[in-house]
Amino acid sequence: MADLRTEFAGIASPNPFWLASAPPTDKAYNVVRAFRAGWGGVVWKTLGEEGPPVVNVNGPRYGAVWGADRRLLGLNNIELITDRPLEVNLREIKEVKRDWPDRAMVVSLMVPCEEQAWKAILPLVEETGADGIELNFGCPHGMSERGMGSAVGQVPEYIEMVTRWCKQTTRMPVIVKLTPNITDIRKPARAAKAGGADAVSLINTINSITSVDLDSFAPEPTIDGKGSHGGYCGPAVKPIALSMVSEIARDAETAGMPISGIGGVTTWRDAAEFLTLGAGNVQVCTAAMTYGFKVVQEMISGLSEWMDRKGFASVAEVSGRAVPNVTDWQHLNLNYVTKARIDQDLCIKCGRCYAACEDTSHQAIAMKPGRVFEVIDAECVACNLCVNVCPVEDCITMERLAPGSVDPRTGRTVQPDYANWTTHPNNPAATAAE
Amino acid sequence: MTNSSWTPGVVPGRLPAEAYALNFADLHPPLDPHEAAVAADRCYFCHDAPCITACPTSIDIPLFIRQISTGTPEAAARTIFEQNILGGMCARVCPTETLCEEACVREAAEGKPVEIGRLQRYATDTLMKAGVHPFTRGPATGKRVAVVGAGPAGLSCAHRLAMLGHDVTIVEAKEKPGGLNEYGIASYKTVEGFAQAEVAWLMQIGGIELRNGVALGRDVTLDELADSYDAVFLGIGLPGAYDIAGVAGNGIGSAVEFIRTLRQSTDLSGLPIGRNVVVIGGGMTAIDAAVQSRLLGAENVAVVYRRGRERMAASPYEQELAASKGVRLVFNAQPVAAHHGADGALEAVEFAYVADTPEGLRETGETIRLPADQVHVAIGQWLEPLGDALADVELDGTKLAVFEGGKVAPFGNVWAGGDCAAGGEDLTVTAVAEGRDAAMSIHAALSAA
Numbered sequence: 001m002a003d004l005r006t007e008f009a010g011i012a013s014p015n016p017f018w019l020a021s022a023p024p025t026d027k028a029y030n031v032v033r034a035f036r037a038g039w040g041g042v043v044w045k046t047l048g049e050e051g052p053p054v055v056n057v058n059g060p061r062y063g064a065v066w067g068a069d070r071r072l073l074g075l076n077n078i079e080l081i082t083d084r085p086l087e088v089n090l091r092e093i094k095e096v097k098r099d100w101p102d103r104a105m106v107v108s109l110m111v112p113c114e115e116q117a118w119k120a121i122l123p124l125v126e127e128t129g130a131d132g133i134e135l136n137f138g139c140p141h142g143m144s145e146r147g148m149g150s151a152v153g154q155v156p157e158y159i160e161m162v163t164r165w166c167k168q169t170t171r172m173p174v175i176v177k178l179t180p181n182i183t184d185i186r187k188p189a190r191a192a193k194a195g196g197a198d199a200v201s202l203i204n205t206i207n208s209i210t211s212v213d214l215d216s217f218a219p220e221p222t223i224d225g226k227g228s229h230g231g232y233c234g235p236a237v238k239p240i241a242l243s244m245v246s247e248i249a250r251d252a253e254t255a256g257m258p259i260s261g262i263g264g265v266t267t268w269r270d271a272a273e274f275l276t277l278g279a280g281n282v283q284v285c286t287a288a289m290t291y292g293f294k295v296v297q298e299m300i301s302g303l304s305e306w307m308d309r310k311g312f313a314s315v316a317e318v319s320g321r322a323v324p325n326v327t328d329w330q331h332l333n334l335n336y337v338t339k340a341r342i343d344q345d346l347c348i349k350c351g352r353c354y355a356a357c358e359d360t361s362h363q364a365i366a367m368k369p370g371r372v373f374e375v376i377d378a379e380c381v382a383c384n385l386c387v388n389v390c391p392v393e394d395c396i397t398m399e400r401l402a403p404g405s406v407d408p409r410t411g412r413t414v415q416p417d418y419a420n421w422t423t424h425p426n427n428p429a430a431t432a433a434e
Numbered sequence: 435m436t437n438s439s440w441t442p443g444v445v446p447g448r449l450p451a452e453a454y455a456l457n458f459a460d461l462h463p464p465l466d467p468h469e470a471a472v473a474a475d476r477c478y479f480c481h482d483a484p485c486i487t488a489c490p491t492s493i494d495i496p497l498f499i500r501q502i503s504t505g506t507p508e509a510a511a512r513t514i515f516e517q518n519i520l521g522g523m524c525a526r527v528c529p530t531e532t533l534c535e536e537a538c539v540r541e542a543a544e545g546k547p548v549e550i551g552r553l554q555r556y557a558t559d560t561l562m563k564a565g566v567h568p569f570t571r572g573p574a575t576g577k578r579v580a581v582v583g584a585g586p587a588g589l590s591c592a593h594r595l596a597m598l599g600h601d602v603t604i605v606e607a608k609e610k611p612g613g614l615n616e617y618g619i620a621s622y623k624t625v626e627g628f629a630q631a632e633v634a635w636l637m638q639i640g641g642i643e644l645r646n647g648v649a650l651g652r653d654v655t656l657d658e659l660a661d662s663y664d665a666v667f668l669g670i671g672l673p674g675a676y677d678i679a680g681v682a683g684n685g686i687g688s689a690v691e692f693i694r695t696l697r698q699s700t701d702l703s704g705l706p707i708g709r710n711v712v713v714i715g716g717g718m719t720a721i722d723a724a725v726q727s728r729l730l731g732a733e734n735v736a737v738v739y740r741r742g743r744e745r746m747a748a749s750p751y752e753q754e755l756a757a758s759k760g761v762r763l764v765f766n767a768q769p770v771a772a773h774h775g776a777d778g779a780l781e782a783v784e785f786a787y788v789a790d791t792p793e794g795l796r797e798t799g800e801t802i803r804l805p806a807d808q809v810h811v812a813i814g815q816w817l818e819p820l821g822d823a824l825a826d827v828e829l830d831g832t833k834l835a836v837f838e839g840g841k842v843a844p845f846g847n848v849w850a851g852g853d854c855a856a857g858g859e860d861l862t863v864t865a866v867a868e869g870r871d872a873a874m875s876i877h878a879a880l881s882a883a
C-alpha cells in the first residue's frame with residue numbers, strides 16, 4: 001500500500017488529510033474522535049486574543065445550496081472564531097498533542113493587526129507543544145468588520161507585515177491562510193512568502209448569500225428578519241480553489257512554497273486533484289460537517305488505491321504532477337480537433353444532449369426516428385456540452401480526428417503539428433509561424 | 435365471525451372484522467412530501483420525453499415533476515389537469531408499467547422508472563385536497579351539448595366543453611356518476627370514495643347539469659338528443675358482459691357484476707364469497723375479480739385463461755400482484771362445462787386444455803376439473819344492453835365506428851369516445867383522452883357553425 005505519510009512545511013502527519021480550522025476542530029472532544037477516525041492532523045479552530053471571547057449569533061449560522069436528493073453542494077456560515085476562552089483551548093490543545101504525538105497539531109490564530117497582540121499570543125501557543133500556526137487572514141464575515149480576517153488578507157502589505165512579526169517571534173512553522181475574496185490570488189501569496197511564511201493554505205470561504213427567504217424577504221440564514229453575507233464552502237467551491245492553488249503553484253515567485261489545499265474536498269479524488277495541482281496536503285471542513293469524521297477512511301483508502309494503481313510511492317510524488325499542464329489559453333493547440341461520439345448501446349434516449357446542442361449550441365445532434373441521437377460532424381465544434389449534460393457516464397465521449405483526416409465542419413485537413421493562437425492568422429498580434 | 439376461509443359454499447364474513455379494512459387499503463399509499471421530493475429528483479427532464487408520448491392524454495410529465503421538485507405541486511397539478519381532468523383517478527388506476535413508466539428512460543438505464551403515477555397522485559391530491567378547481571369557464575357560447583354516460587369519457591368531454599363555454603347536460607343511466615370509476619375499478623386502487631369526490635370536484639367548473647337515472651334507449655332516443663341539442667357525445671362504455679355458452683347456472687356470474695356489488699357494498703363482511711373461486715378470463719377485470727375474491731377470504735382462487743401467459747392482457751405487473759395475493763394462474767385451458775351437485779350448488783368447472791396454434795385454439799383432449807363454489811366470468815364486455823338504441827349508428831366490429839375527431843356516422847352532430855368507440859385500449863386514461871379530443875372537435879364544429 002502506498003505510503004501516505006507527509007511532511008508539510010516541516011510538520012509530519014500519517015496522511016495528508018487534515019481537518020480545517022472550523023467547528024470540527026473547536027474542542028478536544030471533537031479532535032480526539034477525529035484522530036481516532038484516522039485524520040492525519042487538524043488546524044485548531046481559530047483562537048483570538050486573551051480576554052472575553054467573541055460571541056456568535058444565537059440564531060441560525062449556516063445557509064445551504066442543495067443538489068438532487070438534497071445533497072449538500074454548498075454551505076455558507078456566519079460563524080466567528082472560537083467563542084471559548086483562550087485558556088481552555090490552549091489547555092486542550094496541549095493535552096491532545098501530548099496524547100496524539102504522531103498527528104499534526106496546527107493552531108489557527110487571529111488577533112488584532114498590532115505587533116503586540118501577535119507577539120503576546122505566540123508564546124502561549126508554543127507552550128502547548130503545537131507543531132505550527134496558521135494565520136487566519138481569510139474569514140470574510142464579522143471578524144473582517146473588526147479589521148481582522150479577510151480585512152488583513154485583502155491587503156498584501158499587512159499579510160507580509162504580520163507574517164514577519166510571527167516569524168520573528170516563534171520557532172513554529174507559519175502557514176498563511178488566504179482569502180479567495182480578492183482579484184489576484186498571487187499577490188497575497190507573494191506577500192506571505194516575502195514575510196517569510198513557511199507555507200500558504202487556501203481557500204478560506206467565499207463571500208456569499210446562499211438564498212433569500214421569499215416570505216420574509218431576507219437572506220438566509222436569517223436572524224430576526226435580517227441576514228448578512230457569509231462564507232461559502234463545500235463541493236461548490238472546489239473549482240475556484242483548484243484554480244487558485246494552481247496559480248500559486250505556477251507563479252515563478254512562489255513556486256515551490258508548500259500549499260495546503262482547501263475548499264470542497266469531499267472524496268479522495270478531490271484530494272488527489274489538489275495534490276496534482278501543487279498542494280502538499282489538503283484540509284477538509286464541509287465534508288466532515290456533512291458526513292462525520294468517518295469520511296476520512298474513504299479518502300485514505302481511495303488515495304492509496306489510486307497511488308498503487310499509478311505506481312506512486314509517496315504523496316510527494318503526486319504533488320504538482322499536473323502543474324506543468326496548466327497553461328494559458330493562448331498556448332492551447334488549435335490543431336487538436338475532436339468530435340462528440342454517442343455510444344448507442346449506452347444511450348438511454350433521454351435526449352438531453354439534443355436539447356442542449358439544438359437550443360444552445362451548434363445544432364450538431366440529429367434526432368432520428370426511434371429517438372436515435374447522432375452527432376453531425378459537419379456542425380460539431382466539440383464544445384463538450386453534450387458530454388456534460390448526459391446522465392450516463394461515458395455514453396458521449398470526445399474523440400480526436402486523426403491528423404490528415406478532413407474536419408467536415410471546416411473542410412480543412414487536420415494538421416499534425418502544434419499551433420496556437422499566438423501564431424494564428426486571425427490574431428492581429430500573431431507572430432509568423434514560419 | 436362464524437365463517438372462515440374453510441367454510442364450504444358461498445358465505446359472507448370469512449375474515450375477522452378488522453381484516454377487511456386492511457385488505458382493501460390503498461394498494462400504493464400516497465407519497466409524503468419527502469418521498470415525493472426524492473422521487474421527483476430522479477427525473478431527467480428529457481427532451482420530447484418518451485413518457486409524454488406514452489401517455490394517452492400526453493401530460494407534460496417532465497414539467498409537472500419539475501414543478502413538484504421546485505415546491506409547487508399546485509402548479510404541477512394544473513399541468514396535469516390541463517391535459518387530463520381525471521388525472522387524479524388516472525394516477526391511481528393507470529397501468530403505468532405499460533404506459534409512461536415503461537417508456538421512462540430510467541427504466542432503460544436502471545430498470546427503475548421514475549414513479550410517475552405516484553408523483554401524479556401527489557400533485558393532484560395536493561390541489562384537490564385544498565378544494566381548488568384550477569379552471570374557469572370561457573364566455574358563454576349559447577350552445578348546448580348532450581353527453582350520454584358519466585364515465586371517464588363523458589366526464590372528460592363534459593368538462594372540456596363547459597370550460598369552453600358550452601352548456602352541457604349529462605344523461606347517465608345509473609344512480610351515481612363515474613362509470614367504471616365508481617362501479618368497476620378495484621377497491622384498493624381508489625379508496626375512500628374518491629370516484630364521487632372527483633366528480634364533485636370536476637363539476638365545480640359549472641355549466642354541467644347531471645341527470646342520473648336517465649337511460650338512452652329507455653328514456654330518450656338518440657334522434658331526440660341529436661335534434662334537441664347542438665351536439666351529442668356518446669360515452670356509454672360497454673354495459674354488457676359476455677357469458678359462456680354451456681357454463682351457466684347457480685354460482686356463475688359476470689365478474690363486472692361481482693365487482694360492482696363489491697364496490698357499492700358498505701360492509702364487505704356481509705358480502706358472500708366462495709371457498710373455491712374460479713375466474714375465467716385474462717384481462718384486468720379477471721385479475722381484479724380474483725384478487726378481491728382472495729381479499730374477501732376465499733381459500734382457493736384460480737384465474738383460468740385460454741391462451742399462454744404471454745398473450746394475457748393483464749400486464750406482468752398485474753399477474754405478479756395476483757400471484758402475490760395467492761391467486762393461481764392457469765393457462766391454456768378453456769371451460770367446457772359446469773358441474774352442479776344434487777342440491778343445485780356449483781361444485782366444479784371442467785376445462786379442456788388447448789393449444790394455441792396458427793389455425794386457432796385446438797383442444798388437446800385432456801381436461802381438468804377445478805372445484806368451484808363460485809365462478810366470475812371476465813371474458814369481455816359489449817354494447818348489447820343498448821338493444822336498438824344505437825341501431826342506426828355505423829359499427830366497426832362490435833364497437834361504434836369513429837371518424838375524424840371522434841364523430842360517428844351517419845349523424846352530423848354525434849360524437850363518441852371511450853370503451854364504446856372503436857380504437858384505443860379500454861383504459862380510463864384512453865377514455866379521458868377520447869372524451870377531451872371529441873370536445874375539442876365539437877367545439878371546432880360549433881364555433882364554425
Ligand SMILES: Cc1cc2nc3c(=O)[nH]c(=O)nc-3n(C[C@H](O)[C@H](O)[C@H](O)COP(=O)(O)OP(=O)(O)OC[C@H]3O[C@@H](n4cnc5c(N)ncnc54)[C@H](O)[C@@H]3O)c2cc1C
Nearest residue numbers: 583585586587607613614650670671852853860861862865
Ligand atoms: C373491472 C374493471 C377494472 C378495470 N380496471 C382498470 C384499471 O385499473 N385501469 C384502467 O385504466 N382501466 C381499467 N378498466 C377499464 C376502464 O374502467 C374503462 O376503460 C373506462 O371506464 C371506460 O370509460 P367510459 O367512459 O368509456 O365507460 P364507462 O366507465 O363504462 O362509463 C360509461 C357510463 O355510461 C353509462 N351508460 C351506459 N349505458 C347508458 C345508457 N344507455 N344511457 C345513459 N348512460 C349509460 C354507464 O352507466 C356509465 O356510467 C377496468 C374495467 C373494468 C371492467
Ligand SMILES: Cc1cc2nc3c(=O)[nH]c(=O)nc-3n(C[C@H](O)[C@H](O)[C@H](O)COP(=O)(O)O)c2cc1C
Nearest residue numbers: 020021022046077136204233234263264284285286
Ligand atoms: C462553520 C465554519 C466555520 C469556520 N471557521 C473558520 C475559522 O474559524 N478559521 C478559519 O481559518 N477557517 C474557518 N472556516 C473555513 C474552513 O476552514 C475552510 O477554509 C472552508 O470551509 C473551505 O473548506 P471546505 O470546503 O472543506 O469546507 C470555517 C468554515 C465553516 C463552515
Ligand code: SF4
Nearest residue numbers: 357380381383384386
Ligand atoms: S460537442 Fe457541443 S457542438 Fe458537438 S455535439 Fe456536443 S453539444 Fe453539440
